[in-house]
């Protein structure tokens with residue numbers, strides 16, 4: 010349906026061809042009187058139309074006894090459409106070809122041999138009652154696109170596919186469905202282990218009633234609109250490659266895969282290049298926020314081909330968290346694996362934020378606080394240094410089980426899934442001094458040597474040499490100090506990678522999409538959105554300089570008191586040491602250069618010769 014000139018016949022014929030069913034042009038069924046009337050420039054009235062519409066309704070009914078058909082008819086008023094679909098309502102699908110008056114007028118002007126003079130178009134627009142349940146198609150699309158779009162709708166295909174129903178996959182499905190998207194959900198079938206996962210999951214949540222469920226890859230892929238948009242929520246690593254190989258035979262050119270796992274950014278680039286040779290796009294998307302974030306709005310960090318991103322943008326941006334201005338915490342990050350790169354650094358920053366809070370707890374415990382007291386202290390910090398991790402840590406310390414603090418029953422071996430490790434490797438590869446991330450990572454590794462720690466704790470007794478004398482305010486300031494250094498280092502790594510790989514990353518935007526939904530959201534991150542608008546180095550920002558100078562005294566006090574009392578606070582200590590290093594105009598690296606030249610003739614440059622010439626000396 011649609012006004013004259015909207016393309017009903019052309020599109021109707023193509024559709025009928027595609028579906029292999031007959032096509033009928035409604036205009037061919039007008040009684041002679043109607044044709045004469047229209048040709049002489051007079052619009053038809055409803056009486057004129059009645060017989061004609063009934064004829065078309067009979068034609069449709071007759072065709073339905075065989076199979077189906079496509080009928081092109083203007084059907085401008087609801088009551089015309091009621092006549093046309095009378096008694097076959099549930100078997101009728103309306104496709105409304107919609108365009109502007111100017112557009113269609115232009116089309117009619119260049120059309121020859123049509124009996125509808127263009128002047129009648131205006132009356133058609135006036136008569137048109139927008140159909141409520143029609144598939145509305147924008148006629149400015151290319152014919153091919155229109156056919157795909159109509160077919161997608163007619164076949165009741167899903168707009169978005171989710172592959173892998175683990176904790177994150179499930180939450181994202183519910184998020185998509187809650188936002189009104191028609192989705193297909195896939196989970197593999199593993200005899201006796203993973204059976205009817207998708208189906209059972211749908212039955213659990215009413216919002217999923219419209220979702221389609223699959224454990225067969227081919228049926229899953231075929232249930233999706235083209236170009237297909239499939240988000241993979243499976244374990245990072247080899248599994249992604251296996252899944253890609255399983256999907257490939259069923260995909261078509263221009264389909265889009267989104268890898269929403271914590272994949273290594275280098276692997277994402279390789280997969281991107283590989284899939285390109287098959288005509289398939291890969292969007293590597295970091296997703297942060299855990300189970301709750303995925304359900305209510307995660308922070309999403311997508312990268313890859315920009316045009317492919319635009320095809321998935323409405324989905325990702327709709328389901329993402331929103332920042333304080335209501336903007337999505339999802340933005341196109343850059344090319345290749347840049348999205349997974351920044352997610353990796355996000356996790357590196359996360360490791361340090363967690364480690365600092367663990368060290369804070371070590372100190373508060375040494376000051377005699379029990380978990381309840383620690384929860385209270387952390388609670389009192391919220392006004393000055395709020396963050397998601399501070400909030401959850403406060404809750405953790407308050408949690409009791411059987412009248413006892415649960416946190417004290419947790420085995421002190423910290424796990425990891427690899428992103429902190431990769432961040433440290435990337436820092437080393439790119440030559441960025443990410444000392445806090447390395448220190449947080451290695452603290453987890455130290456924790457793993459539980460038996461050795463028990464053994465060595467007997468050999469080397471801890472000595473309390475002095476009163477700790479650290480106040481809550483000292484500790485809070487030291488904590489804020491170390492957090493600034495942590496963010497400086499993390500963003501420096503991102504900036505170096507951006508320069509090295511020509512990614513043109515926007516640090517302010519990255520900070521912005523980390524202000525909500527993700528694990529490292531905090532009031533400091535909100536400040537950094539503004540700071541990064543003017544610089545890529547936060548230690549050059551006047552407000553940050555003031556804060557660092559303000560907090561440094563407390564940081565020094567906390568670190569030195571802890572060292573004197575044999576407390577392990579590596580991240581706090583690194584923060585101080587790093588600032589001392591990065592703010593020293595002439596470091597002891599001259600000694601290193603002299604040593605290298607001494608034993609290996611590696612040469613050195615001289616301060617008194619700025620030509621860059623290399624010198625070698627026989628030092629002995």
Ligand code: 6PG
Pocket residue numbers: 271296297298299356359424425426427428429527528
């Ligand atoms: C997030 C988290 C998430 C996950 C990490 C934890 O942003 O939502 O970072 O990605 O919790 O994988 O990593 P570890 O297991 O290495 O601590």
